[in-house]
Amino acid sequence: MENKAKRNLMIFWMVILFVPFIQWSLHLFKGGELKGGVVIAPDVEFSLAGWINGDYQREKEKYFNDQFGFRNDFVRLHNQIGYSLFKKMNANGVVVGKDSYLFEKPYIECLFGENYVGDSIIIDRVRKLKMLRDTFNRMGKHLVVVLAPNKARFFPQMIPNDLRTKQTTTNYDQYVKYFAENQVPILDCNAYFLHISDTSRYDLFPKYGTHWSMYGGSLIRDSLVNIIEDVSGKPLPKFAKTIRLSDYPEYTDADIGEGLNLIQKLQGGPYAYASYQQIDSSKKSSVKIISISDSFYWTMVYLDFPNMFQNNQFWYYFTDIWPERKRPDGQKMTIPDINLQDEINNNDLFIIMVSEVNLGYIGFSFTDQAYQLYFGK
Known part of the structure; x- marks a missing residue:
């Protein structure tokens, strides 16, 4: 009996050792991919x-x-044990807040001014954007500045106590101050979300995501439509907006949670998703737009905002160009391949949308390069 038990134990361990090798060699089972970085x-x-x-x-x-075989599954098992038993994150920069709210640490650092770049830099950036805006206006063009919201600023009560540092000057507070002093209109999504937080029918930020909820993003989409119609003087196509509810997150509504690579997906919810149906016969708007932004603008893409326009571009971090364009040699075109002066001349409206983690140098290199075109160094 004892020998049989030993033999069975040996067989068990042999299976444990060789099954991953067999899976790696033959790929008998299709495992899921790991998400995130x-x-x-x-x-x-x-x-x-x-x-x-x-x-x-x-x-x-x-x-x-x-x-090795089943590696991704073993990674998820390891992550699930760490999260379920110890609230331990195996993802860089992820913080578990109160009531299991998930944050990215850089956004918390923004709230407490830990990435403050200094008033001199902020004043200089605002000055350049003010002069660009005035120049564009004289050319019959327009510049729209959008400050994307910060989840940590919206849910400060959910931040762990050990990450609460002394409140100091922040990039956000100073940019809002100097934009107002220089009479540069902005769409301040932090202020807007806080203003409607008690009356919004659906969540403006998801529990397990870092970006605004898809519903919250749809409100900004609607605001951008009104702003563009107002500054351009041209009507945009009319759309009817409907809301669909789901118990499960879609798009970016659980982008932090998905990056944890757990076995049991974080659910949360309910989640609200907007869809738009054109209700007039007008064609796409003739307003030509370029949006310079970080990842927050992808929500606008998912909500078909760019498709309202005959010509639109998204310059991701002022590095990549979407929709993709090709160089003469067939390679993907990036920002260094373009003639910025021609792009400005051939377009009508420029949206600068930036999250708080990138706010210190708002507009990325576009601000400096466009300024240099018109005013030199």
């Missing part, structure tokens, strides 16, 4: 020099560690 080590070619100095062995070990 997951970097997989590449394979490495053998070289005598690499073998002698040990680089080949080290890099090959990293590759095998990332490729």
Whole structure:
């Protein structure tokens, strides 16, 4: 009886050891992909020099560690145990707040002024945007500035006590102050969300996401439509807005939660999703727009905001161009490939949308490069 138990135990461990190898070799089962900023080590070619100095062995070990069978499933199991038992995060910069609200740490740091760039930089950026806006207005063009909301600013009561530092000057407070002093209109989504927080029918920020909820984003979409009609003097196509409820998050409503790579998905909810149906016969607007933004603008893309216009571009971090454009050699075009002066001349309206973590240098390099075109250094 004792020998049989030992034999069964040996068989069990042999299966545990060899099943991942069999899965890696034959791919019998399709495992799920890990989400978020997951970097997989590449394979490495053998070289005598690499073998002698040990680089080949080290890099090959990293590759095998990332490729063994059921690796993703084991990672999710490990993450689930850490989260369920200890509220431990195996994701860089993720914070579990009160009532299990999830935050990205840089947004909390923004709230307490830990990334404050200084008044001199802020005053200079506001001055440049003011002069660009005035110049664009004289050219019959328009500049719209949107400050995306900060979840930590919206839910300060959910921030863990150990991350609450002494309140100091913040980039957000100073930008709002100097924009007002220089009479530069802005769409301040922080102020707007706080103003309607008690009356909004649906969540403006999701529990397990870092961006505004898709519903909250739809309110900003609606506001942008009104602003563009007002400044351009041109009507935009009319759409009827309907809301669909879901028990499960979609799009970016659980982008932090998905990046945790857990076995049991974080649900939360209910979630509200807006859809738009055109109700007039007008064609797409002739207003040509360029949006310079970080990841918050993707919500506008998901809500079909760019499709209201015959010509629209999204310059992601003033680096990538969407929709994609091709260079003469067939390669993907990026911002260094364009002629900025021509782009400004050929478009009508420019949206600068920025989250608080990127607010210190609002507009990215667009602000400086466009300013240099008209005013030099």
